[in-house]
Amino acid sequence: xxxxxxxxxxxxxxxxxxxxxxxxxxxxxxxxxxxxxxxxxxxxxxxxxxxxxxxxxxxxxxxxxxxxxxxxxxxxxxxxxxxxxxxxxxxxxxxxxxxxxxxxxxxxxxxxxxxxxxxxxxxxxxxxxxxxxxxxxxxxxxxxxxxxxxxxxxxxxxxxxxxxxxxxxxxxxxxxxxxxxxxxxxxxxxxxxxxx
Numbered sequence: 001x002x003x004x005x006x007x008x009x010x011x012x013x014x015x016x017x018x019x020x021x022x023x024x025x026x027x028x029x030x031x032x033x034x035x036x037x038x039x040x041x042x043x044x045x046x047x048x049x050x051x052x053x054x055x056x057x058x059x060x061x062x063x064x065x066x067x068x069x070x071x072x073x074x075x076x077x078x079x080x081x082x083x084x085x086x087x088x089x090x091x092x093x094x095x096x097x098x099x100x101x102x103x104x105x106x107x108x109x110x111x112x113x114x115x116x117x118x119x120x121x122x123x124x125x126x127x128x129x130x131x132x133x134x135x136x137x138x139x140x141x142x143x144x145x146x147x148x149x150x151x152x153x154x155x156x157x158x159x160x161x162x163x164x165x166x167x168x169x170x171x172x173x174x175x176x177x178x179x180x181x182x183x184x185x186x187x188x189x190x191x192x193x194x195x196x
Contacts, residue, residue, distance in 0.1 A: 044110030048074025
């Protein structure tokens with residue numbers, strides 16, 4: 001991430017132009033009681049919604065983002081709710097999580113194809129990865145096409161894992177204050193045959 005990109009994200013968080021979502025990724029919320037316990041990783045954590053949710057459910061959480069301002073806001077929320085999260089400021093273009101360490105990994109709306117491969121490697125045996133990304137579509141959906149996955153691209157990316165949930169859809173944006181259509185791909189995959 002360039003200094004200019006980091007400054008842009010910091011400004012968005014500081015000025016309230018990018019409001020953190022109040023609730024965790026819905027698939028994570030739906031599956032939380034069935035997941036293995038242990039360490040969890042929230043990549044591009046932003047305001048920390050998924051990291052805080054995982055910490056509240058007893059996970060030892062590492063949460064990574066490139067924006068110091070986002071991490072500051074997330075840490076404030078953790079303190080308010082008396083939750084322990086290890087907040088990590090890192091350039092996600094270069095970030096490499098520890099290999100085989102995490103029972104649960106979450107990556108929402110930050111597309112870095114090289115990093116996705118590293119996240120798969122960071123899963124522990126029988127660990128689960130939750131991914132939500134923007135999807136390319138011929139429909140007039142707002143947003144940069146470069147930050148969208150092609151149809152079925154995420155399936156190919158996760159081909160070495162057992163896919164337990166996969167959906168490509170067009171729906172309403174869940175971001176606070178945004179009334180627009182959004183095209184997404186959402187997946188849950190497991191490293192190994194354990195679990196469900």
